[in-house]
Amino acid sequence: MRLRALLDTDALGLRLLGGEDELDRTVRGVMTTDLKDPSRYLSGGELVLTGLAWRHGAADSEPFVRILAAAGVAALAAGEAELGDVPEDLVLACVRHRLPLFAVHESVAFATITEHVVRQVSGERAGDLAAVVDRHRRMMTSGPAGGGPDVVLDLLGTDLDLRAWVLSPTGRPIAGSKLAGAALPADVSAKLAAEHLAAARTGRRGPHRALVGTTTYSLFPIRSSGRSAAASRDVRETVLSDWLLAVEADAGDWPAERLDLLQGVTQLIAVERDRRDAARTVRRRLAQEVLELVQTGAAPAEIAARLRVAAPVLLPGLGAAPHWQVVVARVEWEEVGGGPAGPSVEGGGGRRAGGIEGGPVTQSLLEEILVDPLTSGPEHSDRIAVAHTGEEAIALVPLPAVSAEHDGSESGILADTLLEAVRDPLSAGLNDDGRLTLGVSAAVHSAEGLRGALEEARHARRVAAARPGRVCAAGHQELASHVLLLPFVPDDVRRAFTARLLDPLRDYDRRHRAELIPTLEAFLDCDGSWTRCATRLHLHVNTLRYRVGRIEQLTGRDLSRLEDKLDFFLALRMS
Numbered sequence: 164m165r166l167r168a169l170l171d172t173d174a175l176g177l178r179l180l181g182g183e184d185e186l187d188r189t190v191r192g193v194m195t196t197d198l199k200d201p202s203r204y205l206s207g208g209e210l211v212l213t214g215l216a217w218r219h220g221a222a223d224s225e226p227f228v229r230i231l232a233a234a235g236v237a238a239l240a241a242g243e244a245e246l247g248d249v250p251e252d253l254v255l256a257c258v259r260h261r262l263p264l265f266a267v268h269e270s271v272a273f274a275t276i277t278e279h280v281v282r283q284v285s286g287e288r289a290g291d292l293a294a295v296v297d298r299h300r301r302m303m304t305s306g307p308a309g310g311g312p313d314v315v316l317d318l319l320g321t322d323l324d325l326r327a328w329v330l331s332p333t334g335r336p337i338a339g340s341k342l343a344g345a346a347l348p349a350d351v352s353a354k355l356a357a358e359h360l361a362a363a364r365t366g367r368r369g370p371h372r373a374l375v376g377t378t379t380y381s382l383f384p385i386r387s388s389g390r391s392a393a394a395s396r397d398v399r400e401t402v403l404s405d406w407l408l409a410v411e412a413d414a415g416d417w418p419a420e421r422l423d424l425l426q427g428v429t430q431l432i433a434v435e436r437d438r439r440d441a442a443r444t445v446r447r448r449l450a451q452e453v454l455e456l457v458q459t460g461a462a463p464a465e466i467a468a469r470l471r472v473a474a475p476v477l478l479p480g481l482g483a484a485p486h487w488q489v490v491v492a493r494v495e496w497e498e499v500g501g502g503p504a505g506p507s508v509e510g511g512g513g514r515r516a517g518g519i520e521g522g523p524v525t526q527s528l529l530e531e532i533l534v535d536p537l538t539s540g541p542e543h544s545d546r547i548a549v550a551h552t553g554e555e556a557i558a559l560v561p562l563p564a565v566s567a568e569h570d571g572s573e574s575g576i577l578a579d580t581l582l583e584a585v586r587d588p589l590s591a592g593l594n595d596d597g598r599l600t601l602g603v604s605a606a607v608h609s610a611e612g613l614r615g616a617l618e619e620a621r622h623a624r625r626v627a628a629a630r631p632g633r634v635c636a637a638g639h640q641e642l643a644s645h646v647l648l649l650p651f652v653p654d655d656v657r658r659a660f661t662a663r664l665l666d667p668l669r670d671y672d673r674r675h676r677a678e679l680i681p682t683l684e685a686f687l688d689c690d691g692s693w694t695r696c697a698t699r700l701h702l703h704v705n706t707l708r709y710r711v712g713r714i715e716q717l718t719g720r721d722l723s724r725l726e727d728k729l730d731f732f733l734a735l736r737m738s
Contacts, residue, residue, distance in 0.1 A: 164190050164283045166238050166263055169210070175279060176271035177240065180254050182263025188237045193280040195273050199223070200230055207235030210280055212273045214242045221252040228256040238263035240276065312338035312432045319410075319428065323421075326411040329385070329432055330356055331531050332403055332592060333585045338432075347409070351375050353588050355382060359407045360592030364399075370414045370425070381414035382407050385429045385436060399496055402592050403599075404527040406436055443530065443547075449473040450548035450559045457614050458552070467610035477548055477561045485561040487613060488575045489604040491620040492529040492556045493628070497596040522551035528599070529556040532585050533576070557617065562606055578603040578623070578638035590633040600627040601636035664734040667717040679717075682710045686722065687732055 167186040169177050179186075191208030194201070197216035205211075211231055218224060231239060239262055241249045249266045257264040267276065312329045319325040320340035328347055329338040334356035336346045347355070354375050359382045362371035370381040385406040408429050414422060453473065456466045470487070478485055526549050533547045549558045562575045581601060589599055602624025604616035619639050627635040668679045682700065686707075689696040697707045711722055720727040 164280070166190060166210075168283070169265070169280075172279065174271075175276055176268035177276075178266040178268070180249060180264040180266055181258050182238065182261065185238075185261060185263045188263065190237045190280060193277045195277065199227060202230050202234050205231070205234035205236060209236045210238050210240060210276075211236050212240050212242070212267070212276060214273075215245050215250075215253075218250065218253070221250065224250065224253040224256040225259075228253070228260050228262055232260040232262050236262070238265060240265040240267050242267045242269065242273065244269035312435055313340070315428055315431050316340035328352075328409045330359075330407050330409055331534075332356055332360060332405065332407075332528070332588065333531055334588050335531070335534060337406060355380055355409050356407065356588035357591035358382060359384070359409075360402060360588060361594070363402045363405070364592060364594045370410075370422075372413065372415060373409075378411060379413045381410045381412055381425075383410065383425055383429050384408075385432050399524075399597065401524075403494065403524065403589065404531065406432065408432065440527075445476060446548040447526070447550060449476060450550035450557070453548075453559055453613070454550045454552065454557055454617075457617055460614075463610040466613060470610055470613075473548065473559070474561060486575070486606040486608050487616065488560045488562055488606045489613070489616040489620040490529065490533065490558040490560060490576060490581075491602045491617070491624045492525050492532070492558070493554055493600050493624060494525045494528065494593075495554070495598050495600075522554055522556060525554070525556035525599075526551040528589075529558050532581060532601075533558055533560065555621075557620075575606045576603055578627075578636040578641075582634065582636040586632075586634045593633045597633065598628070599634045600624050601634075602627060603636065603638040605639040661734045661738045664718055664720070664730060665738055668714060671713070671717055677710065677713070679710060679714050682707070683714055683731060684735060686711060687728060687735070691722065691728065 165186065166188050169175060169190075170179060170186070189208060190210050192206075192210070193212065194204060194209045195212040196204065197214055198204075199217045201211070217227060228239070239257060241253060241264065243249065243266055249264070254264060256262075267273070316327050316329070316338055317340050319327050325340075327340050328336055330347075330352055331337055334349070334352035334354075336352060339346060346352075355373055358373040359371060362369075362382070363384060370383045373380045373382055385408055386401065408425070410425065414425070449469075449472065453466065453469050456469060474485060530547050530549050533549075547558060547560065549556055551557065560576060578601065581603070593599060602620040602622065604620040604623070607613055607616045623637040623639060623641065626641060627637040630637075665680065668683065671677055672679050682696075685699050686696045689699060693704050693707060697704045700707065702710075715721055720730070722728060722731070
């Protein structure tokens with residue numbers, strides 16, 4: 164704003180005492196001081212408000228004004244409440260240094276002037292910044308990226324003093340302003356992502372307010388230009404893939420101009436999001452081609468040739484062919500509209516896609532989940548190739564070849580690690596009607612093993628789907644035979660099987676306190692060893708033999724037979 168505008172505002176009660184020729188100066192801020200030397204707090208362009216408490220005599224005015232002029236302040240406004248009138252020596256000093264001087268009527272509080280100037284200056288800055296953002300958006304739309312989200316976030320920091328970050332749906336930091344300094348702590352990022360996803364599921368318009376500890380954040384959704392055009396589509400189709408802009412401020416009392424500016428910023432960042440999505444097209448196509456070859460039973464040599472094409476794209480500069488790992492994901496939603504859900508492909512009933520094309524949705528989400536935040540390079544996603552088929556998303560993940568010094572420990576992606584990173588925020592986005600299940604294969608060393616890795620990952624995902632929770636994952640380590648079989652046995656069959664074998668023992672224990680069930684568990688755990696089992700239970704071997712005989716009598720089974728031992732083992736696991 165200009166100094167001239169201050170005189171045109173009657174509510175400020177300002178009277179010009181000198182500097183008529185300098186009224187076109189620009190005001191960049193406001194500062195109140197009664198220090199003799201406030202230079203350390205001045206950066207230039209301020210309107211300085213003073214109550215004249217620093218002045219003890221006429222000789223004090225000249226050095227005070229000289230300091231202000233040297234600092235490049237826009238003008239000085241002196242209050243009349245202390246001395247009644249602004250001293251003549253101060254007026255003359257301001258004339259000598261060409262510093263505009265205003266008198267502030269005693270009925271006007273400095274806070275009133277400060278609030279007016281800050282509001283006007285902020286609005287002016289927002290307007291200027293909006294023009295810059297608009298130019299930047301046009302540049303990014305018409306050509307190569309002009310610096311990405313960091314550029315516009317830096318503008319927010321330098322021009323509006325706003326600390327801001329761009330976060331993924333899982334809370335992964337994508338960009339941040341220099342003013343923001345260090346990245347948000349991981350727990351804060353995850354909390355903000357969860358708050359955003361939960362608010363988005365309600366259908367409320369952003370920005371959404373989130374309080375983490377004692378800090379208030381405003382969360383603005385960043386919607387891809389392609390997806391946002393389809394406003395009538397189910398919100399569940401985009402909620403798990405949209406980015407968000409987290410601003411360390413409460414936008415509840417912001418003027419419309421500033422809110423419009425931040426909406427423009429989100430649109431600009433959305434352009435960058437679309438650019439990154441487009442860059443993933445090649446990797447997606449490579450993954451789709453490999454997947455089709457694997458599923459149609461192509462010769463290993465043909466698959467290996469396609470992998471050789473994919474490796475340089477996913478791991479540029481890698482000398483040797485990598486190992487490969489497969490991750491399978493599926494997002495399922497309950498039926499929309501209040502009716503019962505259709506039958507689940509998992510065999511348990513109660514879930515289906517609900518009209519959403521689940522494959523592409525899960526593909527975008529899996530690409531985000533598999534990002535390694537420690538990966539170097541311009542893009543964190545440059546080692547991820549995800550295809551989709553039906554309702555599944557299938558990731559082909561290259562791993563660098565294991566060195567000769569490798570200690571044999573587990574390498575590559577671990578299901579537990581994935582789950583820990585994304586469970587909390589994504590559970591908020593899935594709300595009460597969605598589930599995400601993940602399966603992770605072991606690493607394979609050649610094209611011949613890729614088909615087995617795909618089936619292994621799919622089996623692991625089905626094991627995860629049999630568990631409770633909104634977000635579940637399982638790895639190849641969990642695919643023991645009974646783990647593979649039990650989740651897919653219908654519930655009524657499980658109940659009948661366990662009741663037939665174990666109910667007689669439970670009834671006997673209840674009536675006689677005989678502890679047959681604990682004895683059976685210990686006997687199987689000790690591989691049928693009488694001595695080890697008796698030692699574990701602190702029993703005489705004869706007492707143990709009596710109990711095992713009673714178990715066999717009540718159930719009609721023989722614990723010396725492998726088949727009967729296996730039946731008891733499965734019944735205990737299902738109970």
